[in-house]
Every structure is written in C-alpha cells, then in structure tokens.
Amino acid sequence: MSTAIETGLYVFLLATFVGFEVIRRVPPLFHTPLMSLTNAIAGISLVGSLVIAGSDHGVTSTVLGAIAVTASTINVVGGFLITDRMLKMFKPREARKPATAAKVAANGAGTSAVVASEGASR
Amino acid sequence: MNDYVIPLCYLAAGGLFIVGLKGITQPKTARRGLQAAELGMLFAIVGTLLHKEIIDFTWIIIAFVVGSVIGALMAVFVPMTAMPQRIALSHAFGALAAGLVGTAEYYNHQPEIGAFTMAAITLEVLLGFLTFTGSLMAFGKLHELLPGRPQVYPGQNYVNISVLLVAVGAGVWLVVDPAQTWLFPVIAVLAAAFGVMLIIPIGGADMPTVISLLNSYAGLSAVAMGFALDNKALIIAGALDGSAGFLLSVIMCRAMNRSFTNVLFGAFGQADTSAAAGGAVEERPVRSATTEEAAMLLETARSVIIVPGYGLAVAQAQHRIRELADVLTRNGAEVRFAIHPVAGRMPGHMNVLLAEADVPYDQILDMDEINADFAQTDIALVVGANDVTNPAARTDKNSPIYGMPILDVDAARTVMVVKRGMKAGFAGVENELYFQDKTLMIFGDAKKVAEGLVHDLEATVRA
Numbered sequence: 001m002s003t004a005i006e007t008g009l010y011v012f013l014l015a016t017f018v019g020f021e022v023i024r025r026v027p028p029l030f031h032t033p034l035m036s037l038t039n040a041i042a043g044i045s046l047v048g049s050l051v052i053a054g055s056d057h058g059v060t061s062t063v064l065g066a067i068a069v070t071a072s073t074i075n076v077v078g079g080f081l082i083t084d085r086m087l088k089m090f091k092p093r094e095a096r097k098p099a100t101a102a103k104v105a106a107n108g109a110g111t112s113a114v115v116a117s118e119g120a121s122r
Numbered sequence: 123m124n125d126y127v128i129p130l131c132y133l134a135a136g137g138l139f140i141v142g143l144k145g146i147t148q149p150k151t152a153r154r155g156l157q158a159a160e161l162g163m164l165f166a167i168v169g170t171l172l173h174k175e176i177i178d179f180t181w182i183i184i185a186f187v188v189g190s191v192i193g194a195l196m197a198v199f200v201p202m203t204a205m206p207q208r209i210a211l212s213h214a215f216g217a218l219a220a221g222l223v224g225t226a227e228y229y230n231h232q233p234e235i236g237a238f239t240m241a242a243i244t245l246e247v248l249l250g251f252l253t254f255t256g257s258l259m260a261f262g263k264l265h266e267l268l269p270g271r272p273q274v275y276p277g278q279n280y281v282n283i284s285v286l287l288v289a290v291g292a293g294v295w296l297v298v299d300p301a302q303t304w305l306f307p308v309i310a311v312l313a314a315a316f317g318v319m320l321i322i323p324i325g326g327a328d329m330p331t332v333i334s335l336l337n338s339y340a341g342l343s344a345v346a347m348g349f350a351l352d353n354k355a356l357i358i359a360g361a362l363d364g365s366a367g368f369l370l371s372v373i374m375c376r377a378m379n380r381s382f383t384n385v386l387f388g389a390f391g392q393a394d395t396s397a398a399a400g401g402a403v404e405e406r407p408v409r410s411a412t413t414e415e416a417a418m419l420l421e422t423a424r425s426v427i428i429v430p431g432y433g434l435a436v437a438q439a440q441h442r443i444r445e446l447a448d449v450l451t452r453n454g455a456e457v458r459f460a461i462h463p464v465a466g467r468m469p470g471h472m473n474v475l476l477a478e479a480d481v482p483y484d485q486i487l488d489m490d491e492i493n494a495d496f497a498q499t500d501i502a503l504v505v506g507a508n509d510v511t512n513p514a515a516r517t518d519k520n521s522p523i524y525g526m527p528i529l530d531v532d533a534a535r536t537v538m539v540v541k542r543g544m545k546a547g548f549a550g551v552e553n554e555l556y557f558q559d560k561t562l563m564i565f566g567d568a569k570k571v572a573e574g575l576v577h578d579l580e581a582t583v584r585a
Contacts, residue, residue, distance in 0.1 A: 004352050005238050012345060015358040018140055019365030025147040028373075028463060028488045031470025032205060034146055034366060035337055039212045041139050041159055042340055042363035044356055047170045048223040048347050053185060054176030057230040062178075066185040068222040071215040073189025074196070079212060080160050081197035086205075086474055087152045093482035 033086045040079025046072035124172050131169025132355035138162030139359055143366075149483060166355050202478045203435055206333060206468040207264045213336045214257035220343035221250025225310065227350055233301035239350055240300050244293040246346035247306075248313045253339040255317030260333060263326055264467060270326030279387050282319045289313050324385070326467075327432075331374040331385045333468050338367030370469045377463035377489075379515075379526035408544070411562040413574035414582075416538055419562075420575065421582045423500035423536075425456045427492065429529055430472055431465050433506020433541070434568050440479040442572035443505060447481065449579050455500075458485055460492045460529050462510040493530050502534035504555075506541070506568045512553045521551055537561040540571045 026034045049072050053065030139162045145155015176182070200208045224246035228235070235243070262268035289312035296305045324332055341363025348356030375382060420426065428447060434440060447457045459476060466472040476486055496502060504511055507529075514521040515528045531537050532555055539561060546552055555561055564571050 002238075005349070008349050008352065008354065008357055011354050011357045012348075012361055015136070015140075015361035016365050019143070019362040020369060022140065022143045022147065023362075023366045023369050026143075027147070028461065028470055029149070029473045029483055029486065030146050030152065031370060031373075032209075032468060032474045033152070033470070034143075035209055035334070035370065035469065036205075036212075037142065037146060037156065037159060038337065038341070038363040038366040039209065039216065041142070041163070041359045042216050042344050044135070044163065044166055044359040045216055045219040045223065045344050045347055047166055047353060047356055048227075048351050049219050050167070050170045050182055051173055051175055051351075052223055052226045052230075053181045054173075054178055056177055057226070061226045061230055062181055064222045064226040066181040068219040068226075069182060069185035070189040070192075071219040071222075073186050074193040074215050075212050075219075076163055076193070077190045078193030078197045078208075080156065080163070081194055082200065082208070083156055084153065085197060086202075086477070087156060089202075089474070089477040089480075090149055090152070090483045091477070091480070092149065093484050 029090070033083050036079055036083045036086065040076055040083060043072045043075035043079055046076055124174070128169045128172050129354075131165045131172075132353065135162040135166035135169070135355045136358035138165065139362055143362060166359075169355075202474055203438065204265075205471060205474060206329060206466075207261050209468060210257050210261040210264055210333055210336070213333070213340045214254050214261065216340045217250045217253035217257060217336075217343055219250075220246050220340070220347050221254055221310070221313075223347055224250060224350065225306070228300075228306055229303075232303060235300045237297055240297045241293075242346050242349035244296055244309065246343050246350055247310055248289060248293060249339050249343035249346060251310050251313035252317035252320070253336055253343060255314045256321050256339075257317075257336050259318055259321035260329060260336060263321070263324075264329055272325040273322045278319075278323055282316065285312055285316045285319060289316060320386070323387070327464075328385050329467050330464050330469055330471075331371050331378075334367050334371035334374055335382075335386075336367070338364050338371065341365070341367055373463060374469060377527060379523070406557055408556050408563050409559070409561065411538075411564055413564060413571060414578045416562060416564050417575055417578035417582050419536060419538075420450060420455075420501060420503075420579055421453060423450070423455050425499045426450055426501045426503060427458050427460050427496060427499050427531075427534065429460050429462075429502060429504045429507050429511060429531055430476070431462070431505065431507025431510065432467065433508075435466060435472070435475055435506070437506065437568035439505065439568035439572050440475045440481075442569050442576065444476070444479040444481050445576050446572050446579070447485075449576055449583070453579070453583050458487055458492065458495075460496075460502075460531075461486060461488050462507065462529055463489060465507060465510065489527060489529055496530045496533040499534040501536045501538060502531040504531055504537065504539045504541075505572070508541075508546075508553055509551070511539075511555055512551065514551060514554050518554075523551060531555065532558060532560075535560065538564060540564045540566070540568050542567060 049065055049068035052061060053069045138158045142155045142159025145151040224243045228243050263270050289309050292305045292309045296302055341360045344360030345357050348360055450457045461472050473486055477483060509523055511529050511531045513532050515523045515526045518524055537560055556563060
C-alpha cells in the first residue's frame with residue numbers, strides 16, 4: 001500500500017472520530033444550522049471541480065468541471081449565507097434568567113451537572 | 123514554494139472546519155464557528171487555485187460567478203418553512219459535483235489508473251449519482267411536486283437491491299479492468315436509477331431521516347473524491363459531513379423507535395392508514411371547546427407548555443403562537459415550548475421556525491429536558507402534533523408506535539389540542555390522549571385558532 005493511501009485512510013479514520021465526538025455535542029436546537037453548515041463545508045468538492053475546470057483535458061472535461069464548479073459554489077456561498085441567516089435568528093431571552101440560559105448552552109453535553117442545575121432552577 | 127503553500131492551505135482548511143463545527147455546539151460561539159469554517163473554505167480555494175495544473179481561469183470565473191449568484195439568491199429568498207427542500211437541493215448539488223468530477227477524472231486518466239484510485243472513483247460516482255437523483259426525489263416530495271405517500275409495489279425491495287448489486291458488480295469489474303470504458307456509463311446510470319428507486323417507497327413523514335442519510339452519502343462521496351485526488355482537506359470535510367449526516371439519521375430513527383432498514387424498506391404507515399380511516403374511531407365522545415372557553419382556562423394558568431408539531435408549520439402559525447406565548451407571559455404565566463426530535467420535516471426544523479418567530483431559544487426545550495416538567499404544568503397546549511403525544515406509545519404493545527419516545531403531555535393538569543379534525547396522524551393510529559377527561563379539543567386551523575386565542579385571551583385579561 002502506498003504511503004499516500006495509508007495516510008489518507010488514517011486521516012479519514014481520525015476525522016470521522018473527531019466528527020462524531022464534536023457533532024454529538026451539537027444541541028437539537030442547532031440541528032438544522034448544523035446540516036446546512038456541513039453542507040457548505042462539503043462544498044469543498046469545489047477543490048476537485050476547480051482543477052478539472054481549469055486544466056487542459058479537452059472540452060468535455062472542462063464542461064463537466066464548469067458544471068461541477070457551479071454546483072459546488074452554490075453550496076459554498078448559499079450554505080454559508082443561509083447558515084448565518086439562521087444563526088442570527090436565535091436570540092436568548094434578556095438576561096433575566098441566567099440559570100435557564102446556561103442550561104440551554106450546556107444542553108446536549110448530557111452531563112449530570114446539567115441535571116443538577118435544572119433541578120436547582122425550579 | 124507552492125509545494126509547501128498548497129498542503130498548508132489544505133491543512134488550515136481541515137483544522138478550521140473542525141473548529142467551525144465545534145463552535146456550533148453552543149449558541150454563544152455558533153456564529154464565530156461559522157466564520158472559522160468560512161475562513162477554512164477560503165484557504166482551501168486559494169490553495170487549489172495555486173495548482174499548476176490549472177492553466178485557464180475563464181470557465182472557473184464564469185462558473186464561480188453563476189454559482190455565487192444562484193447560491194446567494196437562494197440563501198436570501200428561501201423561506202424558513204422551505205428549509206428542508208433547500209437542504210435536499212444542496213445535497214443534490216454537492217453530489218452532482220462529486221459525480222461529475224469522478225467522471226472527468228476517469229476519462230482523463232484511463233486506462234492508466236491504479237486499482238485503489240479506480241475504486242475511489244467508482245465509489246465517488248456511485249454515491250454521487252445516487253445521492254444526486256435521490257436528493258432531487260426528496261426535494262420533489264418535500265416541495266409537493268411528487269406525491270408524499272409511499273409508493274410501493276410487490277417485490278420492490280428485490281428490484282432495488284438487484285439494481286444496486288449490478289451497479290456495484292460493474293464497479294468491481296471496472297476496478298479490475300479500467301480499460302472497459304463501456305462499464306462507466308452503466309454504473310452512472312444504474313446509480314442514478316437506484317437513487318430514484320430508493321426514495322419512491324419512502325413517505326413524506328420519514329423525510330427527516332432520509333435527508334440526514336442523503337447528507338451522509340453526499341459527505342462520503344466527497345471522501346471518495348478526496349481519495350481519488352489524494353486531497354486530505356476533502357477527506358476531512360467529507361468525513362465531517364458524513365458523520366454529521368449519519369449521527370442525525372440515528373437520532374431521527376431513535377426518536378421514532380425505528381431501525382434504518384425499517385425506514386428504507388418498511389414503507390411505514392401504509393397499511394395502517396387505510397385500516398384506521400374506517401370511521402368507527404370518531405364515534406367516541408371527546409370534549410371540545412371554543413377559543414373563548416380555552417382562553418378562560420389559559421388566563422388562570424400559571425405554567426403552560428406549548429407542543430408544536432408539523433401542523434403548526436403547515437398552517438404557518440408560528441408567529442401567532444409566539445404572540446399567544448407573549449400574552450400568556452404578560453399575564454404572569456411561565457411559557458415554554460417542548461420540541462420532539464421529529465417535529466418538522468428535518469432535524470431541528472421546528473427550532474428554526476420558532477426562532478424565526480422571535481421565540482427566545484432558552485424558552486425552547488427538547489424532549490429529554492422538559493418531559494419531567496409536564497406533571498407540574500397547568501396546561502399543555504398541543505398545536506398540530508399528534509403521534510409524538512400519543513400515550514399508546516408507552517402502554518399499548520400492539521400499537522405500531524409502541525416504544526417511540528413521546529412528550530408526556532398527558533401528565534399535565536389540562537391538555538388542549540388544536541387540531542383540524544379527528545383524522546389519525548401519520549402513523550394511522552388513534553390518539554388515546556384525545557379521549558381523556560382532562561383533554562379539550564379545539565378544532566380548527568392552527569393559525570386561526572391561535573389568532574382567536576390571542577384575541578379572546580386579551581379580552582379576558584382586560585375584563
């Protein structure tokens with residue numbers, strides 16, 4: 001097995017674990033923005049598309065590349081903009097109830113501390 | 123010099139993507155996370171443009187401008203209720219890009235392609251085209267261009283699986299012998315056909331799971347592209363996308379107490395709906411109330427939990443419900459919103475709709491956080507939700523929804539249900555909740571009822 005393939009597999013393995021660990025902590029509150037953000041990030045297929053669109057492999061290749069660049073750019077630009085539009089809508093209540101705010105912030109971590117603070121606040 | 127700059131750009135991109143996702147785990151850091159991810163993307167694009175393989179920028183610039191305009195227009199004008207459709211479309215775009223890049227890679231380099239690269243390209247094209255057509259189908263169902271009901275015929279699963287197996291078989295052959303160019307279009311067409319066939323039997327209400335699953339596939343096709351091009355940033359981004367989609371679909375399945383195979387091959391709700399639509403169900407007496415009567419009860423309530431469901435989104439009632447919550451709060455009641463994981467048409471959809479209606483996010487709680495509180499609550503107000511409140515999920519072993527985690531609204535002192543009629547929910551089961559003594563049914567369109575409640579409650583409070 002070549003080194004490039006081996007490193008690639010390691011990167012994939014580790015990135016998947018990191019992905020699981022980080023994304024598990026995203027509260028249900030943000031599941032839609034999460035999906036739209038990962039969509040924008042997956043727009044990185046732009047990287048492959050750009051090389052195909054800009055390299056000299058004949059007309060067909062360039063056309064395929066250009067369509068791919070368009071499709072990925074829609075995801076990158078649209079994905080980031082719409083995630084921002086959504087995140088801007090999420091507002092906390094005026095600092096009236098700090099206990100509740102802290103609880104929502106910690107939500108998803110699933111720690112016993114959360115349960116404790118929940119009990120204390122009511 | 124570029125030999126250093128390009129890999130470092132990709133490394134920065136991969137790191138920033140992870141930082142970005144970490145940001146979105148908390149409301150306070152969410153937008154900063156988004157900016158980190160944007161910066162990462164910028165690094166990745168700059169790094170790519172430095173490649174010496176790129177010799178002509180004409181098409182790149184044209185495609186980039188066109189894509190940016192379309193993307194920006196969609197981002198600005200898509201209403202929040204249509205978010206699931208937009209996400210489905212963007213899965214389609216991402217997957218299309220992967221499929222096309224794979225196609226170009228193959229034709230540009232065959233027959234001198236190593237077995238591993240060929241396998242990666244095959245996987246990229248398979249996943250890319252099946253996710254492309256599958257996502258378009260999901261878009262059609264969500265946008266109601268296609269019928270939302272599951273379309274089934276005998277032997278469907280066998281046909282679907284055979285198509286997939288033939289496509290995979292052709293892929294294996296191509297890996298063994300990359301010179302068999304005729305196999306390539308066969309794989310692409312079969313994958314595209316499988317994408318369509320996969321979604322046909324899946325009903326509209328299973329869309330939260332399906333969208334998440336397609337998200338995962340789109341991510342994996344990017345990973346395959348990363349292997350084909352030996353690009354680590356692609357592998358990282360694709361793996362993050364893939365694991366996010368996979369996790370979300372697991373959460374959705376768990377919230378419905380169903381397995382993956384059941385969602386994909388089960389055509390849920392099909393038989394039950396026809397059985398339950400019989401009519402005998404509606405004979406049993408329920409207590410119904412007008413908005414005035416309901417308003418009088420709400421006026422005396424000290425704590426209210428509002429349970430919104432998809433019916434609320436359909437009726438576009440989120441703004442009216444928020445007004446109702448405001449009036450109740452001014453009247454001294456503690457008002458909170460309880461969200462079931464599958465409320466809405468995609469994970470977290472209801473939260474976005476409520477946030478758009480200016481409901482503060484700390485007033486919105488998910489099932490696990492709020493379930494214990496129903497017992498100390500005066501009124502649970504259910505708006506456009508059905509199966510997720512059905513106590514049969516806890517008690518009736520024969521019920522198709524037995525075992526599904528539900529919101530314990532029946533523990534509240536009084537339950538009010540805003541509903542258009544007595545029709546059964548998506549699962550086709552009657553809801554025991556409606557026949558309990560403490561339950562008041564308020565029949566009507568969610569938006570009109572909410573308007574009526576706000577009006578009558580204001581009148582009651584003033585009197």
